[in-house]
Amino acid sequence: KTTLAWMSFGYETQVPPIFLLMFYNALANKGRMLKPFIAKEFYKDGKLTKEVEVEVVNPSIASQESIDILNEMLVGVIERGTAKVVKSEFFSIAGKTGTAQLASGGGYSGHFVSFCGFFPADEPKYTCFVGIRKPKGIPSGGGMAGMVFKNIAEQTYVRNTRLAAEDCRVDSALTKLPTMKNGIWAKNQQVLKQLGYETASLDKGVKWVQVKNDSTGYHAEPLNLIDNLVPNVYGMGARDALYLLEKVGLKVNVAGSGKVVSQSYGAGQKIVKGRTISLVLR
Numbered sequence: 001k002t003t004l005a006w007m008s009f010g011y012e013t014q015v016p017p018i019f020l021l022m023f024y025n026a027l028a029n030k031g032r033m034l035k036p037f038i039a040k041e042f043y044k045d046g047k048l049t050k051e052v053e054v055e056v057v058n059p060s061i062a063s064q065e066s067i068d069i070l071n072e073m074l075v076g077v078i079e080r081g082t083a084k085v086v087k088s089e090f091f092s093i094a095g096k097t098g099t100a101q102l103a104s105g106g107g108y109s110g111h112f113v114s115f116c117g118f119f120p121a122d123e124p125k126y127t128c129f130v131g132i133r134k135p136k137g138i139p140s141g142g143g144m145a146g147m148v149f150k151n152i153a154e155q156t157y158v159r160n161t162r163l164a165a166e167d168c169r170v171d172s173a174l175t176k177l178p179t180m181k182n183g184i185w186a187k188n189q190q191v192l193k194q195l196g197y198e199t200a201s202l203d204k205g206v207k208w209v210q211v212k213n214d215s216t217g218y219h220a221e222p223l224n225l226i227d228n229l230v231p232n233v234y235g236m237g238a239r240d241a242l243y244l245l246e247k248v249g250l251k252v253n254v255a256g257s258g259k260v261v262s263q264s265y266g267a268g269q270k271i272v273k274g275r276t277i278s279l280v281l282r
Contacts, residue, residue: 009253010100017114021129024116026058027074028094028124033058075121083115083142086150091157092121095149099139102134111139115146124255125160129151134153177213181259182233183240185209185220192218208244210235233260233279241279249273256281 005049007011018036026033035055042050050220061067074094077083095117103110114131118124130145130152140146178195180188183203188211192199199218203210208223210232225231231248234243242259245252248271262280 005265017118017129017131020116021127023110024118025127026061027067027071028127031060038271071140085142086146088154090240091119093117094121095196097146099141110134113139113145115139115141115149124155147155155178181237182209182210182235228271228273230265230269233263235261238281251276253278258282
């Protein structure tokens with residue numbers, strides 16, 4: 001007696017996610033329902049062995065008017081409904097949340113939360129389904145599965161966005177000078193010379209420097225290296241930092257990439273040969 005009523009909002013039925021995805025994809029595709037497939041082409045040893053043709057399951061699942069109305073409702077779920085947290089500042093999303101109790105032993109145990117939709121809503125390119133079984137905390141299709149959907153959507157969209165150079169405005173506040181690392185001054189000079197930047201001259205005996213730059217250019221300050229004391233490798237790349245530290249008898253543990261932002265033994269501490277110094281680079 002209650003089956004029809006419960007089915008109207010998703011209970012007493014089980015639909016595989018791929019079929020739900022196929023339905024939403026049809027809405028995004030103006031009613032044209034396609035059979036899901038994994039790949040368009042198969043290659044072996046660099047040669048094309050098989051091409052997969054798109055199989056149309058239904059050329060029009062409903063009238064265009066009905067599809068337009070439904071798609072507008074799906075956009076409204078994000079703009080004004082239960083999935084406002086899914087709204088992206090980069091593009092519009094159309095979709096619907098789902099929150100259901102899981103039947104178990106004649107009762108219910110846990111929830112299944114989901115979100116299915118497509119993006120960008122005005123010119124759909126991708127359809128995505130996210131389902132989470134027995135999530136921790138208060139179950140929410142929008143706040144849980146919807147946020148995963150949003151992260152996937154934004155990362156996918158950004159990776160496939162291309163801007164023409166003429167469309168990119170120059171940021172007047174952007175620092176034009178490239179950032180240089182502390183280290184061997186001769187190598188820094190060589191790079192800057194190739195880039196067309198002038199550098200101040202230092203005494204011939206100066207090899208290791210700390211480099212600073214401002215609106216007027218680059219300024220190098222000699223790095224004071226004292227025997228039996230840990231050198232200051234802040235701002236250096238991994239190669240220069242390793243060279244200096246291993247040269248004075250220290251073992252080095254490096255984490256990250258970029259410039260040294262942290263060293264476990266501070267500059268100026270007495271060196272105990274054989275000890276390990278840890279560097280963090282960013």
